[in-house]
Amino acid sequence: MQPNNPLSLAEGKAAKRLSVIIPTYNEQLHIAECLDSLLNQTLPLEDYELILVDDGSKDKTPRILQEYADRLPERVKFLKQKHGGPALARNWGSTHARGNLLSFLDADMKFASDFLEKLITPIEKGEVVGTFTLDEFVANSDNLWSRSWSVCYYLPINCRVPFDLKEEESTVFRAISRTDFWSVGGFDSTGYHDDHTVAKKLGKTASRVPGALCYHYNPGSAAEVFASAQWIGKSDKQPNSTKEWLRRSPPGALKRGIARAIEEKEPFYIIFEQVYSFGILTGMFWRTILHRDHSR
Numbered sequence: 004m005q006p007n008n009p010l011s012l013a014e015g016k017a018a019k020r021l022s023v024i025i026p027t028y029n030e031q032l033h034i035a036e037c038l039d040s041l042l043n044q045t046l047p048l049e050d051y052e053l054i055l056v057d058d059g060s061k062d063k064t065p066r067i068l069q070e071y072a073d074r075l076p077e078r079v080k081f082l083k084q085k086h087g088g089p090a091l092a093r094n095w096g097s098t099h100a101r102g103n104l105l106s107f108l109d110a111d112m113k114f115a116s117d118f119l120e121k122l123i124t125p126i127e128k129g130e131v132v133g134t135f136t137l138d139e140f141v142a143n144s145d146n147l148w149s150r151s152w153s154v155c156y157y158l159p160i161n162c163r164v165p166f167d168l169k170e171e172e173s174t175v176f177r178a179i180s181r182t183d184f185w186s187v188g189g190f191d192s193t194g195y196h197d198d199h200t201v202a203k204k205l206g207k208t209a210s211r212v213p214g215a216l217c218y219h220y221n222p223g224s225a226a227e228v229f230a231s232a233q234w235i236g237k238s239d240k241q242p243n244s245t246k247e248w249l250r251r252s253p254p255g256a257l258k259r260g261i262a263r264a265i266e267e268k269e270p271f272y273i274i275f276e277q278v279y280s281f282g283i284l285t286g287m288f289w290r291t292i293l294h295r296d297h298s299r
Contacts, residue, residue: 021051021123022102026092030110031063033220038071040113046120053079056096059086090190090197106178115216122178122215132207133179136215139163148228149221151275154267163219174202176209229282236286243291256280
């Protein structure tokens with residue numbers, strides 16, 4: 004799917020400072036809000052482009068993406084691929100990038116107006132290899148499923164990262180130079196956490212950018228929680244011991260759900276844990292019994 008030399012693809016085209024690559028899969032609820040925030044940045048519009056890669060969505064996402072590409076052909080590029088997961092989608096989008104820098108964002112996020120400028124400035128100054136942000140908040144913290152997702156990961160209800168986290172480096176790049184990205188062949192398609200693979204191969208990490216503010220939607224329905232949990236269950240990083248199978252079983256999930264619901268004073272968590280654990284179990288079954296791939 005990707006050319007032999009991705010770095011040469013943009014030759015002969017006007018270079019840009021930044022290419023923002025966004026993989027999408029059934030994101031009709033959030034993608035317009037995401038794109039509108041990215042088209043309203045302090046960074047001059049002519050300095051960056053949006054590359055949208057649909058990963059085989061079955062909802063109205065492709066139609067929405069096409070509308071943006073038709074309306075802003077110089078700013079927005081729309082690509083499609085068969086469903087293969089976000090790593091392949093990001094790599095495919097990156098082969099079409101004209102930017103000297105690449106930014107990898109998610110379709111269920113929205114961004115402050117100075118987000119992109121803050122993200123890329125330290126890289127352009129030569130101060131860091133790449134960047135990430137800890138200023139990532141929950142966009143739907145009033146939703147019961149979203150609140151329970153935060154409880155599940157021991158996070159504040161309205162924040163995607165712990166309030167007291169002070170890490171200055173991360174293995175997830177939100178922005179990186181195109182040269183560095185392709186020097187290691189882009190992302191490996193390993194399923195959940197595949198966005199960590201570039202740092203591992205590059206032997207370098209992203210540096211924190213203070214004040215790069217964004218909002219990220221947690222799964223907000225039973226279907227979204229199940230789909231996300233199933234993807235996690237398919238991952239090679241998901242434990243596959245007998246103990247884990249028992250822990251994720253309905254009795255184990257009920258016991259854990261009640262305990263966490265009481266601890267956090269979130270009674271809805273009992274229902275959430277049943278759906279979440281069943282999703283994990285389904286993903287584990289696909290990976291270990293059916294030997295299916297780990298694409299979402």
